[in-house]
Amino acid sequence: MRRFLVTAIALALAGNCATAMAAAPATMTDTAATQATTTQLPRNVRPTHYDVAIVPHAQTLTFDGQVTITLDVLEPTTTITLQAVDMTFASAKLSPATGKGKAVAAKVGVDADAQTATFTFDKPLAVGSYRLAMDYSGKIGTQANGLFAIDYDTKAGKKRALFTQFENSDARRMIPSWDEPSHKATFTLEATVPSGEMAVSNMPATATTDLGNGLTRVRFAQSPKMSTYLLFFSQGEFDRATAKLGETEVGVITQKGVVDQAKFALDSSVDVLREYNDYFGTPYPLPKLDNVASPGASQFFSAMENWGAIFTFEHTLLLDPAFSTQSDKQRVFSVAAHEIAHQWFGDLVTMSWWDDLWLNEGFATWMASRTTQKLHPEWNTQLNAVAGREGAMSRDAVATTHPVVQHVETVEQASQAFDAITYQKGGAVIRMLEGYVGEEAWREGVRNYMKAHAYGNTVSDDLWKQVQAAAGKPILDIAHDFTLQPGIPMITVQSATCSNGKTTLKLAQGEFTKDRPDKQPLSWRVPVIAQAVGGEPVRTIVEGGSGSLDVPGCGPVVVNAGQSGYYRTLYSPEQFASIRTGFAKLPAIDQLGLMGDTWALGLAGLQSPANYLDLVKATPAASDPQIWGDIAGKLDSLNDYYQGDVARQTRFRKFAIAQLAPVFARVGWDEKQGEADPVKILRTRLIDTLSSLGDDKVIAEARRRYAAQDTDPAAVPAALRKTILAVVARHADAATWDQLHAAAQAEKTPLMKDELYQMLSSSEDKALAQRALELALTDEPGATNSAGMIRAVASQHPELAFDFAMDHMNDVNKRVDSSSRSRYYPGLANGSLDPAMVGKIQSYAEQHLAAGSRRDANTAVANVIYRVKVRNERLPAVDAWLKKHGG
Incomplete structure (x- = not known):
């Protein structure tokens, strides 16, 4: 599931158990308002098949349901417990799966806090197979949890559509079920919907019956064996467009009248599916793959990988020629590539428990990045991998971080597991390990993993063992170092000595943190690649805290050349000066990586923060557009640190505008014929940043164009409409x-x-x-x-x-949406520079969150403390640099 939400204004980036728990953990006790719902059920009963019939009542936001679950009782028991939320049960009965024997009624007990329904029988059930049938009713929500409604405007008036969102723990809102990833089963779904509306699920419809009362019953084919959270249902006034790839029907489904806006998504889905069929060596197994668009938004996600029926909000699937941008187009492709990767990593093979969520999300993040670069090299998105790594490192550098493989006990903890560590660090570790073993060996390992575990559940070591066997190269220890412990290695270049045409590097491994300068470093085995400018790359493993290597050439040497490593690099002042002098000659990806390290190390106090400004000055105006886009973002961040100090902020803004204005002069307001796609994105980024910096010329021009749009069609071109409106709104x-x-x-x-x-x-x-x-x-x-x-x-x-x-x-x-609340409120405070905010966040957490559900609140506290420290202790060095350089 993709969790990064993009608006017209900004892109918000912002335990050690490696296996699933075998038994239900003890219930946490806490007097906080939010219950820490214990997630795992007893293991004495398991489902094999669900027959589900749903009758939604969209106007009253209720539904009626019937489900018959075929299940196996593994040991004698008088109770069967499954998960259910906001349901009322009319009846429940159990019968032998053979159909022979009398059905017995069950008493139903509901525990709202535990989110369970327990069915109790007068006599112990013998080991064997049964069918548990239930009639029940439930609620349709207005946020993206369980079965929910979305209201939206059209030219024909207000419309309402229904969709489902079950990951991570919300299938229980529509179906009483074993709502846990390891309880895989097959599903047959039947839905009664208004005639004239389309019903959609994971599988194609096999029967449609007109009931003669304005309703139609739709029955879908049986699904493959899959986790409960991957089931999908939707109904509404939809259009569908399709294309064929072999035996697979690929489709997009939208509200009526806009399906043409999903053409790029449809074409991209076909291209990506073709690529993945080849890469994974296991063809996509379902007869169809739809992508279903919904108006609206969520604070938790933007798309969801339901098997055969991906759900995506319109802002991440549709391209409206009246206002969509190049960034929108690239996001549509990237998210589609991410969600389609899940059809294998997540759907065909699923993590056993949320501890290993990264097996789904980290892999899909890496796969989408790889595939976007391969199929659209003109976008040059390989540099995005560095930006993603920076997002992960920002989160990983504070005390509230966690390992990639993390300990999850409760629903709330599972929801909080969807973060930059799971997605971006997971993807970065895969990229590093692929670089270590080689692309072919990595792919062979992945193919073997798919074949060995299809329709099953796994833990991380199942993947590592397959890759290690395919590569004939030990990776298990390296993989464990980077996934079973938190944090970021820091490689310090202690010395760089040139002799006889080669440079000998002496390296030491420490740990990079933003908030614990005296922390005892953890130990990693770190794959390191170093390269002199214009030379050949050399590889080594730094282990035991130190290492060395000889690099051909005597020019400036870049450690982490190619930027595949997950670590920070700290150079001595002399080495940094040498690299800065030759900065313009470095590959763009190494420029970006060096700038990321320099920024982070400077703000953390490990070197002067002014070093970053030296690199900005050393960057030619004609450098890669993505380099300047990154510079614009970081200058905007520094500008934020000066909030409330008009004199100092004015001086900094003068410098920042002076750096960006010449670049914007090259790009201009208007698109040029044959212009590269990254330049289009840079244009919007520079307009937005210069506006944020208070550039009077940019603000005035945006206002002029906005005022002229009714009389001059060229004043606000489609590609700039959202950008211009955003500038006008910001300064309104x-x-x-x-x-x-x-x-x-x-x-x-x-x-x-x-x-x-x-x-x-x-x-x-x-x-x-x-x-x-x-x-x-x-x-x-x-x-x-x-x-x-x-x-x-x-x-x-x-x-x-x-x-x-x-x-x-x-x-x-x-x-x-309930999945987001524990992170939503602390997230509002993340950008604060007010020390009083620390106490406010802590008070919120103590009053409203269980003790085990405060990770995001604690992280927000750490971020505010860090921001205050940067403002107080780092900005003086920036001020001194500006004074020295005439800023």
């Missing part, structure tokens, strides 16, 4: 805000309507931000947009947004 006065608000109210395209409400929440003006917060708690923006609006306010006014959310928690909770 009350009259302009009202004008944008009226546009949002009038907009009938859900994709653009949602963007406009986000933009209304991005104002730098505190009074307008307050108006946006109040608007968010009305029905006007739509049930799934409100939480995003509050988050958008937090990007400019974190204290205001956090305090507002705390004061209106009951109302906000209704607008945040």
Whole structure:
């Protein structure tokens, strides 16, 4: 499942148990308001097949259900416990699976806190196979948990569609079930829907019956054996477009009238599926693969890999020619590549328990990156791997980090497992290990893993053993070092001595942290690649805390050449000076990696933060567009640290604008014929950043174009519409805000309507931000947009947004999917520079979160403390550098 949510304003990047627990853990006890729901069920009964019949009542947000579960009793028992939430049971009975023998009624006991329903029988059930049949009813939600409704505007009026979202622990909201990944079973689904609406599930429909009362019953083919969280159902007024790849029908499903906006997604899905059929060596096994688009949004995810029926919010699947950008196009492809990778890593082979979630998400992250670069080399997205690694390292460098393979006991902990460590660090570790064993050996290991574990469940070592066998090269120890312990190795280049045409490096391994300068370093076996400028790369393993290698050539030497390693590199001042002098000659990927290390090491106090500004000055205006995009982002971050100090911020902004303005002059406002795709993305990034830095020329030009759009069609080209609107919204006065608000109210395209409400929440003006917060708690923006609006306010006014959310928690909770709440509220405070915010976050956690569910709250506290430290202890060195260099 892809969890990174993109708006028109910003891209938010922001235990040691390696195997699944064999028995249900003890229930945690805590007096906090949020219950720590114990997740695992007893292992004395297991399901093999579900027959499910659903009758949704969309208008009343309720549904009726019937399910018959074929199950095996593995040891005598008088009870069967499964997971269920917000359900009322009318009847339950058990009969032998053979059909011979009398059915017996069961008493049903519901434990709302544990999210379980227990069926009790008068006599112990003997070992054997049975069918447990239930009639029940449940609730349809308005946030993306379980079976939920999405309301959206069209030119024909308001519409409502239904979708499901079950990962990680919400299948229990629609079906009483064993809602755990290791309890795989087959499913047959039947749904009664309004005639004229389309019903969608994992498998094709096999029978459609007109019931004669405005309703139609649709029955779908039996699914393969799969985890409960991968089941999918949807109904609504949809269109579907298809293409064929061999025997597989590939489809996209959208609201009526916009299916043409999914053409790129459909074409991309075919290309990706063809590539994966070859890469995995195991062909996609289902007869169809749909991607289903939904209006709206979630604070938890943007797409979900349901087997044969991927769910994706419209903002990550559709491309509207009226306003979609090159970034949107690349995101559509990348997310599709991520979710289709899950059809193998996650769906065909599934982690045994959420401890090994990274087997799904880290692999899909890596696979999407690899595949995007291979199938669209013109985008040059290989540099994105460095940006992803930086996101992981930012999270991994504080005390609240966790291993890639993590200990999960509760529903809340499982939800919190979907983070940058699982996704980005997991993907970075795979990239490093693939570079160590070689592409062919890695792929052979993956193919063998798929064949050995198809339709089953695994732990991380199952993958490592297959890769190690294929490579004939030991990787188990390296893999364990990077997945079973947290943190980031730091390779220090102690000396670099040149003699007889080669450079000898002496290396030491420590640990990089942002908040524990005296921490005793952990030990890793680190694959290191070093290369002199213009020379050949050399590999070694740094283990036992030190190492050395000889590198051909005597020029500046880059450690972590090619940037496949997951570690920081610290150079001596002399070595750094040498690399800085030759910076323009480095490959773009090494420039980006060096800048990432220099930025992080400088803010952590391991070298001068001004070193980063030296690299900015050393970067030619004609450098790779993605290098300048990264520089723009980091200069914008430094600008944020100066908030509240007008004089110092003005001086820094003058420097930052002076660096970016010449680059923007080369790019310009208007697209040029034959322009490379990365340049299109850089244009929007520079406009946004220069606006954020207060560049009067850029702000004035954006306002001019906005005002002229009704009389000059060329003033606001489609590729710049969202960018220009975002600049205008950020610097809006009350009259302009009202004008944008009226546009949002009038907009009938859900994709653009949602963007406009986000933009209304991005104002730098505190009074307008307050108006946006109040608007968010009305029905006007739509049930799934409100939480995003509050988050958008937090990007400019974190204290205001956090305090507002705390004061209106009951109302906000209704607008945040339950999977996100424990991370949503602390996330509002992440950008704060106010030390008082630490106590506020801690108070929230103590009052509302169980002790085992406070990881995100603790991380937010660590981030605020770190930001305050950077402002107080690092900015003076930046000020001194600016003064010296005329800033």
